[in-house]
Amino acid sequence: MNEVILKEAADIIMNSEYFIALTGAGVSKESNIPTFRGEDGLWRNYDAMELATPSAFARNPSLVWEWYAWRQGLIGNCEPNPAHKTLSSWENRGILKTLITQNVDGLHIRAGSVNVLEVHGDLWALKCTSCDYRERLSSPVSGIPTCPKCNSHLRPDVVWFGESLNPQIMRKVYSELELADVCIVIGTSALVQPAASFPLIVRQHGGRIIEINIEKTIISSVVDVHISGKAGEILPALNELLQ
Ligand code: APR
Ligand code: ZN
Numbered sequence: 016m017n018e019v020i021l022k023e024a025a026d027i028i029m030n031s032e033y034f035i036a037l038t039g040a041g042v043s044k045e046s047n048i049p050t051f052r053g054e055d056g057l058w059r060n061y062d063a064m065e066l067a068t069p070s071a072f073a074r075n076p077s078l079v080w081e082w083y084a085w086r087q088g089l090i091g092n093c094e095p096n097p098a099h100k101t102l103s104s105w106e107n108r109g110i111l112k113t114l115i116t117q118n119v120d121g122l123h124i125r126a127g128s129v130n131v132l133e134v135h136g137d138l139w140a141l142k143c144t145s146c147d148y149r150e151r152l153s154s155p156v157s158g159i160p161t162c163p164k165c166n167s168h169l170r171p172d173v174v175w176f177g178e179s180l181n182p183q184i185m186r187k188v189y190s191e192l193e194l195a196d197v198c199i200v201i202g203t204s205a206l207v208q209p210a211a212s213f214p215l216i217v218r219q220h221g222g223r224i225i226e227i228n229i230e231k232t233i234i235s236s237v238v239d240v241h242i243s244g245k246a247g248e249i250l251p252a253l254n255e256l257l258q
Contacts, residue, residue, distance in 0.1 A: 016244055016252055024199075024225045024240045025256035028110065031197035031223075036102055037213050038116045038123070041202020041228060045096035045247025048089065048120055052204050067175045072144075076159050076168050083171045087138055087155035095126035098201065098246035101254045103127035110257065113191045117203060117210050119173045132188055134180050134210055136173035144168045180209065192216040199225040202246045205234045214238070 028034055040050035050056045051063075061082065065071050072079045095103075103126040105111035114131045116123055119138040123131050141160060142149045145167035160169040174180055192198075198217040205211040214224045214234055224238040227249045235241050242249050 016249065017242070020240060020242055021249075021253055021256060024242060025253055027197055027223050027225060027240065028199070028253075029257060033112050033194045034105075034110060034197045034199070035113045035115065035191055035195040035217075036111055036199045036201060037203065037210065038102075038114065038118060038201045039203025039205075039210075040118060042098045042102075042116075042246045043093070043096070043118055043120055043122055044202065045098060045245060046093040046120075046122055048093050048122075050202075052206070063176060067173075068177055069175055072168075072170055072175075076170075079170075080156060080159050083138065084155045084157065087152070090120045090122075090138060091155060093120070093122070095122045096247040098250045099123055099126035099128070101250035104254070105257075106130060112194070115188055115191065115210070115213060117207070132184050132191070134174070134184055134188060136171070136181075138171065138173060140172035141169040142172040144170050185209075188213065189216070193220065196222045197225070198222060199227065200234065200238070201227045201250070203228075203232070205232045 051058050066079055066082045099122050102114055106128055114123055114128050116133055117135050119136050121137060121139055139152045143162040146165045148162045148164045162169055192213055195217045198214050200214050218224055225240045226235060226238040227242045227246050229245060
């Protein structure tokens with residue numbers, strides 16, 4: 016681990032006025048949750064267009080539910096890792112103001128983070144395909160759940176490809192991005208909009224960007240500090256340098 020780069024990132028964080036984080040699937044890798052696009056990524060083994068789109072659900076709700084139930088089972092057996100725990104401790108110490116995550120695994124909240132904006136939804140939340148009924152599961156679903164109010168199919172309350180993000184959450188996200196003078200971007204390929212542009216918005220008004228990733232991404236060329244490594248190792252090491 017490059018101590019000089021870590022020290023540079025720690026200095027930026029310690030001198031920040033409004034420090035926020037953006038995370039992707041890589042932050043949960045040390046919790047043994049597969050990413051989407053890595054060598055063992057979900058989209059390598061499953062067809063996203065067959066599983067994570069409104070038309071896929073309309074065409075074959077039981078296949079889509081089978082896949083989400085499998086992911087719920089996988090995630091249900093996973094624990095927050097040191098990356099999640101470090102971010103939660105930074106919020107407790109007043110260092111980190113807000114955590115924006117693309118992940119639906121709920122591990123940031125299970126690690127104790129409170130000010131979390133889940134822009135792609137929550138794997139454990141269900142919503143009715145017809146009325147406003149919603150519920151939250153604590154164990155994996157079985158079969159196709161139906162709405163107790165109108166008997167329509169319930170679907171995962173996650174953002175599928177081609178769907179828009181929750182406007183209330185997005186209003187909060189954009190106001191946080193405007194306030195932020197430092198944004199740490201952890202474990203995302205920065206390929207999916209609008210989240211991929213969030214760090215660029217911070218940068219546009221003069222904010223600094225720190226990136227933690229095991230490899231370079233399409234935003235690496237515009238970040239102030241790129242720390243190469245595993246989130247579950249880099250974040251605790253970075254934490255050591257924050258008095
Ligand atoms: N530590 C840090 N970064 C890691 C680690 C790790 N241990 N392991 C993998 N990574 C990095 C990869 O290099 C990659 O850049 O995490 C990133 C994971 O990228 P994706 O699999 O594309 O996941 P993400 O960026 O979160 O995807 C965004 O796409 O499929 C949709 O809705 C889904 O929220 C998801 C969105
Ligand atoms: Zn209903």
